[in-house]
Amino acid sequence: MNIKIFEFNPIAENTYVLYDETNECVIIDAGCFYPDEKQELLDFILDNNLVVKHLLNTHLHFDHVFGNKFILDQFHLKTKAHQADQFLLEGMPAQMRMFGFKDGEDAPEIGTYIKENDTIEFGNQKLLVLEVPGHSPGSVAFYSAEGNCAIVGDALFRGSIGRTDLAQGNQDQLLQAIRQKLFTLPAETVVYPGHGPKTTIAQEMRSNPFFGGR
Template identity: 60%
Template sequence: MKIKTFEFNPLSVNTYVLSDETRECVVIDAACFYPDEKEMLLNYLIDNDLIVKRLINTHLHFDHLFGVNFLASHFGLPLDYHPADEFLLEDIPGQLRLFGFQGFSDDLTPPKGLYLHENDTVTFGRQQLRVWEVPGHSPGSIVFYSAEDGALFSGDALFRASIGRTDLARGDYEQLIDGIKKKLFVLPDETIVYPGHGPSTTIGFERRNNPFLQSDKSN
């Protein structure tokens, strides 16, 4: 599986394009904001003759939605996400104001696709991504795991030496920590973690060094 990473918008969100030799692909968290970012992402897809099969999101905070409607319109696709985050779409203007995006007028509400739940499978080309629910940053936060490639797309659940903030609407610190311990830290040490912000890391590094999860050192 080929993994292309883009860092987009003022909040530095990682957008991932996953593809293989069939040229089928999925886009995780299309977050392009500026016109040149949208052009960059679209050109990558077109220049590589990629067939976009699905648009999928780890969660529905506004910064992970900036480019969704752009791609949805261009490719005629809806967005697939966990239904527990749908309430966030009802107050996108409030989210924008909270982070200083006054005057932003674009409608970020995406066309609704399939709901993604625990143990669902996202398929494209010869690839499979397993969906796991890891709420806490938001109630509908999910991650995507490729066992074959040892790759975890963790959204804003797990970062390098950090975790997602839990002080936003319906966040839950204990729930997030529990989900990371029970679902992510059981993966092999060499599993590469591709987070929603910041650099990639590995499960082994986070199990040994993440300051929010140091109690796991003895396990």
């Protein structure tokens, strides 16, 4: 499985395109905000003859959904996301104003609700949905056992965890979810976060200060 990483929008959000030899792909957290960012994402898909099967969201904070309407318009796909984050779409203008953005386009409604242990299939790949609430109540990760990787959104970062001071965030819940859902994955699993560089489960278990690391 191939993973293309884009860093989009003023919040430096990571958007992922996962694809394989069949040319089927998924887009995770379409954060493209500026017209040139949207064009960059579209050009990559077209230049590589990719067929977009799913638009997935790890969670629905504004910086991760900027591009959802663009993907809907281009490929007629609505996002798959957890129902517990639905309220974030309804409060999108307030979210954006909090971070100094003017009101933008409304993000499309969730098309399909996903939950723990659901499987997302594309090409020859399968992604397992893991619920990791705390950064937001509906935060999920997408785990590929064959690809030895997890796309974790803003739950876990290299040397840190997601902030929990936003609406319905809960640090105790997030720490518990990371221990129970992510730290039980194989140690060599590569972690692709919503911001910043990739890491591994082993590295975070060993050195993340939120779990006693140094």
